[in-house]
Amino acid sequence: MADEYGLVQKSKIMDAARMKRALSRLASEIVEENHGAKDLYIVGIRRRGVPLAEKIVARIEQLEGEKPLYGIIDITLYRDDLSTVGANPIVNRTELNQDIENKRIILIDDVLYTGRTIRAALDQLMDFGRPNRVQLAVLIDRGKEHRELPIQADYIGKTVPTKKSEIIKVMLKEYDDEESVWIYEKSAE
Amino acid sequence: MDKPFRRRDLLGIRNLSSEEIIGILNTAENFREINSREIKKVPTLRGKTVINLFFENSTRTRTSFELAAKRLSADAVNISVSSSSVTKGETLVDTALNLDAMQPDCIVVRHSSAGVPHQLAKVSKAAIVNAGDGANEHPTQALLDAMTIREHKGKIEGLEVAIVGDILHSRVARSNIHLLTKLGARVRVAGPKTLVPADFAHLVEKDLEVCAHIEDAIKGADVVMILRIQKERMDSAYFPTLREYSIHYGLTNERLDLARKDAIVLHPGPMNRGIEISSDVADSSRSLILDQVKYGVAVRMAVLYLATGGAAIGE
Numbered sequence: 001m002a003d004e005y006g007l008v009q010k011s012k013i014m015d016a017a018r019m020k021r022a023l024s025r026l027a028s029e030i031v032e033e034n035h036g037a038k039d040l041y042i043v044g045i046r047r048r049g050v051p052l053a054e055k056i057v058a059r060i061e062q063l064e065g066e067k068p069l070y071g072i073i074d075i076t077l078y079r080d081d082l083s084t085v086g087a088n089p090i091v092n093r094t095e096l097n098q099d100i101e102n103k104r105i106i107l108i109d110d111v112l113y114t115g116r117t118i119r120a121a122l123d124q125l126m127d128f129g130r131p132n133r134v135q136l137a138v139l140i141d142r143g144k145e146h147r148e149l150p151i152q153a154d155y156i157g158k159t160v161p162t163k164k165s166e167i168i169k170v171m172l173k174e175y176d177d178e179e180s181v182w183i184y185e186k187s188a189e
Numbered sequence: 190m191d192k193p194f195r196r197r198d199l200l201g202i203r204n205l206s207s208e209e210i211i212g213i214l215n216t217a218e219n220f221r222e223i224n225s226r227e228i229k230k231v232p233t234l235r236g237k238t239v240i241n242l243f244f245e246n247s248t249r250t251r252t253s254f255e256l257a258a259k260r261l262s263a264d265a266v267n268i269s270v271s272s273s274s275v276t277k278g279e280t281l282v283d284t285a286l287n288l289d290a291m292q293p294d295c296i297v298v299r300h301s302s303a304g305v306p307h308q309l310a311k312v313s314k315a316a317i318v319n320a321g322d323g324a325n326e327h328p329t330q331a332l333l334d335a336m337t338i339r340e341h342k343g344k345i346e347g348l349e350v351a352i353v354g355d356i357l358h359s360r361v362a363r364s365n366i367h368l369l370t371k372l373g374a375r376v377r378v379a380g381p382k383t384l385v386p387a388d389f390a391h392l393v394e395k396d397l398e399v400c401a402h403i404e405d406a407i408k409g410a411d412v413v414m415i416l417r418i419q420k421e422r423m424d425s426a427y428f429p430t431l432r433e434y435s436i437h438y439g440l441t442n443e444r445l446d447l448a449r450k451d452a453i454v455l456h457p458g459p460m461n462r463g464i465e466i467s468s469d470v471a472d473s474s475r476s477l478i479l480d481q482v483k484y485g486v487a488v489r490m491a492v493l494y495l496a497t498g499g500a501a502i503g504e
Binding site: 082090092094095124127128 | 195
């Protein structure tokens, strides 16, 4: 039964408990690699990167006793495909209230697919200043073969090989009924 | 609604739905932050051409549109009538077709005759944005006024808004009346009888009242909007002297005290100090005139972003 986007639900690859453990591991890996929470600046990419970033910030505070800096970016204005999507999509607020100069930024997004969203996020960050280092953490990596730009994730919740006709949906309580990760397929009709 | 505005042109507020208006305001909200960054630029309209075609003098609005275009990385070109071929006798349609041949993405037009942007929209492939056509409409002014009101009052619905001055010749008044009543505010207009036609109340379906005296309009108002006495449009004697006008209709602290304690004062600018508004009021903390200018750039960025969005007409 296709939904209004012509997508059919196929299989569930993560439930809420697995998501929580994966995010916990990502938070641990981040503080391990960066030797603690000092100078860390966690930046969630709208929309679904935002709740994930909030959970990671909370977990880092639990682990290190120190809360890292936190911000949100909306990359709509930096997309490379605006002229092809018809009417311009709504823009939401970017909130990078602290200076990013010399900080270690960890971009957080739900799914890494072609890499174009991350390219847009990097361009946007550079317009704000010169960070010391930018790294990427994603809950799901759809695999290198889909990458359209040389972009990689430094921290990955789960790598899920997929087809082009498939879509991965990360559901979060802020926007959906449940917390889970599903594979959807575009229906044949 | 993820795509608030699907039109190619912004010709007026009259034909917009309240959802479209709110969509534009919400978009403008999120563009504000760019104007306080160190690097006030985003690449969104890179490579797009915006032409400011101003047949009427205006530094403020034209600069606002020019900055809005440049901050979106568009190429902005200004054409003002004194230096254009119109003085050599070219028709409006020919001017439009000639510009179109240079493939602009957007033309922002201001003209002393109503309906010029609508004419251009029929002839030109570019997105047309009305920057003021005669006494008809000035949609971006009404939008930035609404943004200023929303910012300070949290909402527009249910507010009492007084608009005072030369209503007859004011496109700012007309656009504001359409927008405010569409969004659920109640509007009271006041001015000399010669400048406020009695049947003006029929401009919109409801929530518009014509008051005989400025005091009646201002009493209990949440927002007081003062219009400029447009000396350049007065082709006949609408009132005896400017001094007479300022005595009976000028906004002073005494008159402002009739409004609510937390009322705000707006003026589209440029203001004639001491005539339609006293210096005391203009410089007080209740006057948001400079905020209006600030939000003007964000609103115009939002309008340019939405109008050049590539949507086909009626998509």
